[in-house]
Amino acid sequence: MLESSSPSSSTAWRIQPQGDRCLMIYFGDQIDMSIGRLCLAAANVLRQANLPGVTDVVPSFTALGVFYQPHGRHGPCYADLAAQIEQLLSQGITPDTQTGRDVDIPVCYGGEYGPDLDEVARHAGISVDEVIALHTQPGNLVFMLGFAPGLPYIGVHDERLGIPRRASPRTAVPAGSVAVANRQSVLYPSRLPGGWNIIGATPLSLFDPERTPSTLLQPGDRVHFVPIDPTEFSRLREAGQ
Amino acid sequence: MSITVIKPGLLSTFQDAGRTGHQHLGMPVCGVMDTRAHRLANLLAGNDRDQATLEITLVGPTLRFEAPACFAIAGADLRATLNGTPIPCYRPLIARTGDVLAFGSAAPDAGVRTYLAVYGGYALTPVLGSTSTYVRGGLGGHAGRALAKGDTVELQAVLPTTEDTLSNLAQALWQIRVYLTSALAGRSRSHLRLLPGVHWDEFTADSRNDLLNAEFRISTQSDRMGYRLDGPSLAMTTPREILSEATEYGTIQVPSGGQAIVLMADRQSTGGYPKIAQVITVDLPDLAQRRPGQTVRFALVELNEAQRLDCEREEAFTQLQETLAQIRDVLERVARD
Numbered sequence: 001m002l003e004s005s006s007p008s009s010s011t012a013w014r015i016q017p018q019g020d021r022c023l024m025i026y027f028g029d030q031i032d033m034s035i036g037r038l039c040l041a042a043a044n045v046l047r048q049a050n051l052p053g054v055t056d057v058v059p060s061f062t063a064l065g066v067f068y069q070p071h072g073r074h075g076p077c078y079a080d081l082a083a084q085i086e087q088l089l090s091q092g093i094t095p096d097t098q099t100g101r102d103v104d105i106p107v108c109y110g111g112e113y114g115p116d117l118d119e120v121a122r123h124a125g126i127s128v129d130e131v132i133a134l135h136t137q138p139g140n141l142v143f144m145l146g147f148a149p150g151l152p153y154i155g156v157h158d159e160r161l162g163i164p165r166r167a168s169p170r171t172a173v174p175a176g177s178v179a180v181a182n183r184q185s186v187l188y189p190s191r192l193p194g195g196w197n198i199i200g201a202t203p204l205s206l207f208d209p210e211r212t213p214s215t216l217l218q219p220g221d222r223v224h225f226v227p228i229d230p231t232e233f234s235r236l237r238e239a240g241q
Numbered sequence: 242m243s244i245t246v247i248k249p250g251l252l253s254t255f256q257d258a259g260r261t262g263h264q265h266l267g268m269p270v271c272g273v274m275d276t277r278a279h280r281l282a283n284l285l286a287g288n289d290r291d292q293a294t295l296e297i298t299l300v301g302p303t304l305r306f307e308a309p310a311c312f313a314i315a316g317a318d319l320r321a322t323l324n325g326t327p328i329p330c331y332r333p334l335i336a337r338t339g340d341v342l343a344f345g346s347a348a349p350d351a352g353v354r355t356y357l358a359v360y361g362g363y364a365l366t367p368v369l370g371s372t373s374t375y376v377r378g379g380l381g382g383h384a385g386r387a388l389a390k391g392d393t394v395e396l397q398a399v400l401p402t403t404e405d406t407l408s409n410l411a412q413a414l415w416q417i418r419v420y421l422t423s424a425l426a427g428r429s430r431s432h433l434r435l436l437p438g439v440h441w442d443e444f445t446a447d448s449r450n451d452l453l454n455a456e457f458r459i460s461t462q463s464d465r466m467g468y469r470l471d472g473p474s475l476a477m478t479t480p481r482e483i484l485s486e487a488t489e490y491g492t493i494q495v496p497s498g499g500q501a502i503v504l505m506a507d508r509q510s511t512g513g514y515p516k517i518a519q520v521i522t523v524d525l526p527d528l529a530q531r532r533p534g535q536t537v538r539f540a541l542v543e544l545n546e547a548q549r550l551d552c553e554r555e556e557a558f559t560q561l562q563e564t565l566a567q568i569r570d571v572l573e574r575v576a577r578d
Contacts, residue, residue: 016439017436017544018438018439018487018489018492018516018519019436019489019491019492019519019520019521019522019547020436020519020521020522020544020547020548020551021489021522021551022487022489024439024486024487029484030484031484043265055261055262056261056262056263056264056265056487057265058264058265058486058487058510058511059265060484060485060486060487060511061484061485061486062484062486063484063486063487064487065264065486065487065488065489067261067264067487067489070548070551070552071548071551071552071555071556077545077548078544078548144265144485144511145265145266145267145510146267146485146509146510146511146512147267147485147509147511148267148378148509149263149266149267149268149269149378150266150267151267152267153485190378207267209368209369209380213266214263214266214268214369215266215267218265218266219265
């Protein structure tokens with residue numbers, strides 16, 4: 001295990017093996033915009049370095065997973081790869097605020113689109129309109145995608161959207177659902193089981209393998225939720241098909 | 242130039258080395274459960290690059306060749322027959338137009354997955370760079386799903402149809418000797434080898450001891466996504482919320498209930514459970530061949546050793562590929578794409 005810090009900032013990280021073909025780099029232990037941006041910046045550094053043998057660089061809230069083939073003529077063993085990464089990161093990483101795109105996500109809130117909106121408002125002790133106002137504040141970051149292709153984890157919302165996940169998850173959440181828990185949002189690309197609180201739905205397609213890129217959102221994108229009404233929802237949904 | 246599915250078998254899906262490079266978009270890697278058998282099947286069928294093979298599970302399909310083809314079977318013995326006659330695994334074989342290839346059921350304790358490769362590969366459309374079937378996502382492979390009765394699967398290579406040429410070809414292939422070195426042999430180990438997981442130190446001493454000393458039974462709730470292990474309950478010393486992060490094939494995670502789950506080929510790209518250990522790469526084929534009800538024991542190994550074994554297996558594959566160039570030569574002389 002290597003523990004280091006970058007000379008150009010107070011950034012610290014820890015590199016640790018995850019089996020014989022993957023290593024993890026940890027930048028912190030809690031969900032935080034600046035830690036998330038560090039992960040994304042480090043992911044960019046590693047992708048651009050095009051390290052031999054590396055197949056996937058997977059950012060999450062506080063960590064990066066680096067998948068590699070440790071064999072072949074150019075494949076690195078763990079110690080070599082960790083040292084290479086160490087050297088790259090030591091040259092300095094700064095939280096990434098540049099590479100992501102600004103993306104507007106239209107959301108139809110409440111009613112059949114967001115069956116848990118009232119419950120989220122009740123939990124926060126505010127009105128439904130205030131929940132929508134908090135959720136549509138700008139400055140959200142796509143920390144990571146996971147669980148299913150194209151499913152983004154977006155945050156960090158106002159602490160009043162800190163409702164926990166539902167005690168009993170739903171077996172099927174409709175595609176396009178926008179759901180919140182623990183000051184984050186997820187968007188369901190397809191019909192999936194899920195325990196988050198559904199407050200609305202987007203008419204946009206979040207994943208399409210025929211499209212390039214295949215996912216609507218990517219790690220590092222900045223998301224702005226924009227409220228729309230059911231008529232607009234139907235119009236956009238039809239336009240997208 | 243195709244294969245018709247007469248009976249689909251229990252779960253027959255096309256898989257290749259996996260859909261890597263898209264995990265940061267939430268895409269599961271999928272791909273074969275047993276890379277060893279898959280790669281052997283490909284090499285023995287005369288393919289020198291990764292082609293999808295048909296991953297056959299527990300109860301195999303019945304298939305009819307609508308054109309001549311060279312094929313090979315590797316992995317569990319599912320008692321394959323060609324036109325009713327038993328045929329060997331780990332050999333390049335020739336099928337004629339109209340031949341029926343039928344698989345039976347896996348014998349107890351003799352593995353559960355077998356791989357059918359055809360020379361030139363199956364004509365499948367890659368999705369995001371891979372032909373692996375991702376059944377939950379309905380994409381890749383053949384129509385994004387397991388084979389069904391009546392399916393027609395096209396083949397890429399065309400072999401000559403004259404009987405003389407085919408019997409000469411079959412003869413030439415039969416003469417080729419195939420030896421598998423110990424690094425490529427598929428023998429089952431008494432203990433699967435582990436590396437400590439990223440949260441190893443946070444588990445109780447009892448949990449770590451149990452993982453290394455107890456016997457675990459593969460639960461009936463096990464599939465290509467994960468193997469649940471029935472055995473001692475495992476726990477962190479101070480349970481805490483783990484944030485979702487990258488997971489790997491062979492990661493052993495422990496949800497709060499205490500039951501260990503080994504993540505397999507169709508695992509989600511990220512997971513939010515503590516990870517106690519990781520099955521080493523070269524032992525994954527052994528695990529993937531075990532069925533619900535079978536037991537598994539674990540032992541720790543050093544990372545250097547795990548990577549040395551992985552490299553050794555890779556070297557053995559490279560050597561075998563060179564040795565089996567004669568299969569490709571024989572086939573290339575008569576086939577066209």
